[in-house]
Amino acid sequence: MAVSYLLWTLFIFSIIFSLQSNSQEQQEEEDTPITRFQKYLRINTAHPNPNYTAPISFLLDQARLIGLTSRTIEFVPGKPILLLTWLGSNLNLPSILFNSHLDYVPAESEKWIHPPFSAHRTIDGLIYARGAQDDKCIGVQYLEAIKNLKSRGFSPLRTIHISYVPEEELGGFDGMMKFAASSEFKDLNLGFVMDEGQASPGDEFRVFYGERTPWHLVIRAEGIPGHGAKLYDNSAMENLMKSVELISKFRETQFDLVKAGKAANSEVISVNPVYLKAGTPSTNGFVMNMQPSEAEAGYDLRLHPMADPNLMEKRIAEEWAPSIRNMTYIFKVKGNLRDNLGRPIMTPIDDSNPWWFIFKQAVEATGGKLAKPEVLLSTTDSRFIRAMGIPVLGFSPMSNTPVLVHDHNEFLRDTVFMKGIEVYESVISALSSFEGVSAQVI
Structure with missing residues (x-):
């Protein structure tokens, strides 16, 4: 009698489960x-x-x-x-x-x-x-x-x-x-x-x-290679690090506006370092006693619609990558800030x-x-x-x-x-x- 009741209970549960499964499948379909x-x-x-x-x-x-x-x-x-x-x-x-x-x-x-x-x-x-x-x-x-x-x-x-x-x-x-x-x-x-x-x-x-409009900027510096123990003027790394410092200060002034609540993130010019590339490769990583002749940094700039593109590029050319420090720059991406009629x-x-x-x-x-x-x-x-x-x-x-x-x-x-x-x-x-x-x- 107990076995029969158990089988009957299992049978009922299987039917209920089957109905629920079918209902769920129908709902999904x-x-x-x-x-x-x-x-x-x-x-x-x-x-x-x-x-x-x-x-x-x-x-x-x-x-x-x-x-x-x-x-x-x-x-x-x-x-x-x-x-x-x-x-x-x-x-x-x-x-x-x-x-x-x-x-x-x-x-x-x-x-x-x-x-x-x-x-x-x-x-x-x-x-x-x-x-x-x-x-x-x-x-x-x-x-x-x-x-x-x-x-x-x-x-x-x-x-x-x-x-x-x-x-x-x-x-x-x-x-x-x-x-x-x-x-x-x-x-x-x-x-x-x-x-x-x-x-x-x-x-x-x-x-x-x-x-905001993306400008993907690459800055390159060149200099005379030399022994790692000697001090040189205008070495590639020295020139690049001067630029990194200037760019960091500009970034800080823009970010200060956001922190002070005077502008939204999207209302300032953001500039963020993406990569640094320098050094002379060796089997153990890099040659430590040799100053490299080239150094490079990549930055992601985002300019808000009212930014002056000419003023921004002037800053890059004269301050961030000046030719007098053996520096050059290129844009991998340089979006427009003005439409076909010259408007923001x-x-x-x-x-x-x-x-x-x-x-x-x-x-x-x-x-x-x-x-x-x-x-x-x-x-x-x-x-x-x-x-x-x-x-x-x-x-x-x-x-x-x-x-x-x-x-x-x-x-x-x-x-x-x-x-x-x-x-x-x-x-x-x-x-x-x-x-x-x-x-x-x-």
């Missing part, structure tokens, strides 16, 4: 905005070997279901740009572009709570994945918002484009830079563009109207820019609040578009979310993701319905 987001996140597009074929295939499937037209462009083989389009009713008006990038930075799996390419969703709704914030979230939110607008019968006045570009994490040189300079880009007749932003730990959404590369956030007012109203219509507009600390693909005089705002609707860009355990809460779709519905409908701007450049 449901086609919802959340599961579509997870599917996109699970496609590994991390450097150094991002898989671009799979995400574009996924996005094309979504575009077909929604009814968007599509085309794929390659300016560099193996690095495709996907462009999706929803035609507006007035093709004479400049169009709107929503941009995101396909790639993301690597992840150290062993340092994550959940595997970085699993898009694991916890019981309290946290979705862990590389790219959850930067920036596959907006890539899916654009499509989900358009899907919802179409289901309600909305018809845009302006044509809406969505672009998915490669290589943003490597500087965008084989992606947006080439796209923005192309005839295909010019033919879009863009009036306004939205690109990625960042999360906000508070209850306000952050928005960015500009970003910033998008106006006042009455001179009607797009700003429309965008702000659209966000507030969803109950959202905008924080004080910012200059982005780092760089995005926006700089290539702003340089052409086209207004761009960087925006990712993630409030009450820690900033985990390029960090371990990057995540986005499911409710924050869903709220972002609602926000983009309002933004896309408002921007694409705006009749007031007919010129491409403001």
